Amino acid sequence: GQLYSPSDPLYLLDEGSVRRALSNSSSAWLVEFYSSWCGHCVNYAPIWRELAADVTGWDPAIKIGVVDCAEEKNYETCKDYGINSYPSFRFFQAFAKEFTQGETRKAGTEQEIAVVRQIMIDFLQSSPPQHRPAACPSLDPISSEEVLSLLDKKSSHYTAIVFESKDSYVGREVILDLIQYENILVRRVLNSDKASLEKLGISATPSCYLIYPNGSHGLINIATPLRATFSSHLKSLPGVKKRQISQLEVPVKQKIEEKDEIRGLDKHDPSKLYMVDLESGLHYLLRVELATHKMLEGEKLETFKDFIAVTAQLFPGRQPVMKLLETLHEWLVNLPLDKIPYDAILDLVNNKMRIAGIYLPSRVKWVGCQGSRPELRGYTCSLWKLFHSLTVQAAIRAEEFPKADPSHPDVLKVMRRYIQHFFGCRECAEHFEEMAKESMDSVKSANGAVLWLWQKHNVVNNRIAGALSEDPQFPKVQWPTHDLCPLCRGEKEPHSWNEAEVLAFLKHFYSIDNASEQFTMKETDEKQAENAEAEKKVETLNKNQSGQDNNAVQDSKEASQLKPEIPDKLVQNSHPGPRDNSRRGLEKVAVPEADKHSISFLGVGFSNIDMSLCVVLYVASSLFLMIMYFFFRMRSRRWKVRYSRPYV
């Protein structure tokens, strides 16, 4: 099979697209011609993928592509490019008018990624002016006059200057890393330029000097002066943001490679929390992630119980979801089992008992967590949001009831144990555990927990910026951005935080009032969708049975009639009135009308219908027993009469 998939951060080219992509392209290209049966290529694929991810931000200047020469349809194309060994790496200039076989440079499997990056930069720098990519700024160093002319002047953007030695590539890498960002320009100055060094008081290189839009300037204080730290710092400056893809003058991926489709994103407001994300995350967590564990016992069971206790108490959800969590919680508390098969829990989550008013949507729909490709964002995003919401709810409670409930569940500790035992991303779990070990114990208050989680989330954002898991449309930045919370950043030093403002912002952002219920699913909608899907399946099944087309329609009708219908009353009970959407605040929720008539037994609620069915069955079975009793009594009397007659 192919070594690369459409989800890789590179361009899959083939006989139909490669010439089109390379001819008169606005950017340069580095293409790997490989063969999927070549072991060397297989081993090299992760490295090539890593390189592509590493320079994905350079896309407007230079793109990374691959062609599989083992595919029959590409045989002729690979021949045209003169490929006779695999893998072969070729550079192509931007704005090439005529077909070329490309340039072979020293990029090869024996080179480290950092070296290939440098070869790419050398290639760009050596391109003649007519072949220079339009989006690529000058990679040459600027003079001391130019540096001085930038100081103390107002400008519409930041200017970052990387001071470095002649052989260093850091400055050029940072320039390319930021070409997709607006409101910032990066330049480089060589450390042989003593005048500039002296004027700005720079003693060590590489270092990064920043000129703010208002003309003030200063050295960026970064302990590890590396490309990654400089770039991520600059990307997170207030007002610096990634340009919309449509603004770039480069073809977007799907124009070349249709398979790599980017989904149309639902319109959403980034300043809102979407309940549908939280519910989808909870659904995935309860029905998919945890369901990979067949039996819960020991520490895992304890962790699960505590997780449910915390969410039942603090999840800012809609009423049917809250009722599910509460029922699950009561059930776990009241059942003194030291082992629970997860299937039993699933039955409750899926409300097999048909308890009125319990419902958790069983499909994922991402809105605030929707990625531009299906494999991006989604669950992990919702998990962050879930735990941020829980810490915020705990803090709001602690504020409202300072004395009550001293044993409020410690959200952070529960989160730590959940991640440790259940979070499917093991690498993430290990990193999180490291951070927790380092400083979680120093958290002393509910507000402290909100801030701790925010800080650590930003540490993760910083660490994985530019990684494969980063959605290009949702770049990893230090959060909240300036747009979301202008007061959160320090006035004088834009890269410092005003923690009091951050806390207030988080308490607002993750509050019930800021949670939109747009796009949430109702039980009735889901049932209808399920029925429609089931009907479709039956129809296609029947259509596939050859020669029975006439029966198929009839059968599908019968099949749909056989589907269990939920009594109307139960459906109504699960959606009590128009404000069924009312979520649980800090106070106890008013019990809905229908629930007032339900009875609780062993921690499980029974509706009127459940109870009346029980009574009818009970009476019916007693009657049946009585009839049997009298029937046998009569018969035994007759037998007695018959057998007591003396033989004659």
Ligand SMILES: Cc1cc2nc3c(=O)[nH]c(=O)nc-3n(C[C@H](O)[C@H](O)[C@H](O)COP(=O)(O)OP(=O)(O)OC[C@H]3O[C@@H](n4cnc5c(N)ncnc54)[C@H](O)[C@@H]3O)c2cc1C
């Ligand atoms: C515990 C944990 C550890 C992880 N570790 C790794 C890892 O080691 N490597 C890896 O590749 N991926 C890791 N991930 C996944 C990664 O953090 C992202 O969830 C994923 O890349 C999706 O990113 P996203 O763009 O949806 O934003 P996310 O980082 O998932 O954030 C979701 C939303 O939360 C808000 N937000 C962002 N930052 C903050 C903040 N500081 N405070 C409060 N709210 C914020 C924003 O609205 C954002 O859209 C981890 C996830 C979790 C839950």
